[in-house]
Amino acid sequence: MTLHIYNTLTREKEVFKPINPENVGMYVCGPTVYDFAHIGNARPVIVFDVLYRLLKTLYPKVTYVRNITDVDDKINAKARETGEDIRTITERTAAMFHQDMAALNAGNPDIEPRATEHIAEMIDMIERLIENGNAYEADGHVLFNVPSMPNYGALSRRNMDDMIAGARVEVASYKKDPADFVLWKPSDEDTPGWDSPWGRGRPGWHIECSAMSRKYLGDTFDIHGGGHDLVFPHHENEIAQSCCANKTDKYATYWMHNGHLMVEGEKMSKSLGNFFTVHELLEEVPGEALRFYMLSAQYRSPFDFTKEGVREAKATLDRFYTALRQHADIEADDVAAPDHFVAALKDDLNTPLAISILHELLSAFNKAPSPQTKGHLLACADILGILQQDVEGWFTQNTAADATEVDADQIMGMIEERKNAKANKDFATADKIRDDLDAMGIVLEDGPGGTTWKLK
Incomplete structure (x- = not known):
């Protein structure tokens, strides 16, 4: 079976045809580093880590780019609130993000560009947008002129009134059109800024990903991923900027978005007391259990995160690790994952089906342990990013926040x-x-x- 991907742009499941089969390009929107990553932030990291693992089994080279947004008004607000230096906040938070994602068995992308290190590329792109007639300077700002992009809205499929309302677009007298969005904005003395042709300022959020993806993957590339909440306005605006600046008909060929995450049946909110950071949850359960739980649902579907669900995922992994512990004397064959398991993942990352096949392999291994069956089990688990821990370490790890130290x-x-x-x-x-x-x-x-x- 060939790889099929559901493309948000076309609303269809399509056969994946890479631009260059020798090097597949994938860009995923990364974190804005001002605080701990919450469990909703973890879902795209896990989903696209599995996709990356799968792609590497199918193609000779995959270039996975995931950015870090380290210039943003949320970061500026955090600095004013705490009195800390912005660089201190972003460095510490990026390190925490890496640590927490590693605990979820999520590997690093091949390239992880930081926004602050690509200001020149952003300025260059904005200059080209102005030159092409798609952007204009007004009152110290540079804005993208939405009506200059005839098919703006093709990704989200919203009409203009809905898009303006949905984006909570700032009303400003200097805008030519209410839907126009900021590419560059002025900075005062207390706000981070860089010299530019339009004065000292900083980039808008959307231009960052357009500039960084172009630098590392080119004007067009294969897959752009992120959470469903990014379809509009972020990804819609990325398409507009990139296509107009680069004079191309398309930006990314396939757009993949994971579904929304809820907690205990409700929208995650600090006011409801159901806001969980990955860091907090790792004090209660192993990261691998969180990962396995998240993969139990198809990535495009909404996901209702519950504490009971996590406990069940941990108990299920216990059964897998118990089998490995009981048959630790069997050395696994170096074999590839079975075709029907890979076929499940080739069907738009059908992880629920893949996990059901993993259970079948576990049952076969328990009934008739053999090097080949163990090899198949571990090969499948490796693509899903589970069963990565030392067997004895799995059973003896202490994750409870209030647990007594174990000697x-x-x-x-x-x-x-x-x-x-x-x-x-x-x-x-x-x-x-x-x-x-x-x-x-x-x-x-x-x-x-x-x-x-x-x-x-």
């Missing part, structure tokens, strides 16, 4: 004492040791190979 040496010593007590038929002492460990949050599992332990 592995102490636990192993108590297990040895219990073993000796049982050998001496002192079952009362053996039972007491088990009870003491249970009170410490430790579960013992006796098997043919001896006694192993895990956290409750």
Whole structure:
């Protein structure tokens, strides 16, 4: 089966035909680094990490670009609120983002450009838009003239009135058209800014991705991804800027968007008390459980995040790791993932079907353990980005925020004492040791190979 992708631009599932089969280009909108990433921010990171892993099994080279927005009014507001230097905020927050995403088994993109390091490219693009008659300077700002783009709105398929209302477009007397959006805006002495032909200022949000994607992937490239909330205005405006500046009919060939995320059936909101950062959740559950849970739904569908769902995902992964632990003596064959598993992912990243196939492989492995079956299981898991941890480490990791520190040496010593007590038929002492460990949050599992332990 060939790879099929649902293209937001055409509203159809299409056969993927890369511009250059020797090097597939993919751009995904990255974080604005002013605070911890919330669970909604994690969904596109996980989704497009799986796509990246899949593409690398199908093509000789994939160039994955995901930006960091480190110039933004939200960052400026954070600096004024805390009194911290902007660079300090963005460096710390970017590091936290990388740490949290790594805990979700999300690999790094091939290129991770920062907006502040590409101001020259943005200025160049804005100059070309002015030269082409698609942008104009007014009152210290440079704006894109939306009516100059005949098919503006093709991605979101909204009429102009809906687009203006949906974007909460700023009303300004210097605009030629109410829908026009900012490419460059002036900065005062207390706001970050760069010299430009239009005075000291800073870029608008939309121009950043247009400039950075062009630098690393060219005027046109294969896949542009992000959350559904970015379809309008961000991605719509990217298309307008890029096509007009580069004088091309298209920007990205395929547009992929993951669905909205809710929490416990409601929109995530700090006021509702259901706003969760990845950092907070990692204190309660392993990142791999969060990843596995997110992949249980098809990426385009809305996702209702619940604490119970995460616990179930963790319990499911426990079963996979238990099988690997029980058959640790079997060395896995170096084999590719089975064709029907890959076919599921080639069908617009059908991760629910892929996971069901993973369960079938687990059942087969438990019934008749073999190097080949274990190899198939691990090859599939690798594409999904799960079963990446050390088996014993999975069961002994301590993620609960309020958990008592676990002393592995102490636990192993108590297990040895219990073993000796049982050998001496002192079952009362053996039972007491088990009870003491249970009170410490430790579960013992006796098997043919001896006694192993895990956290409750």
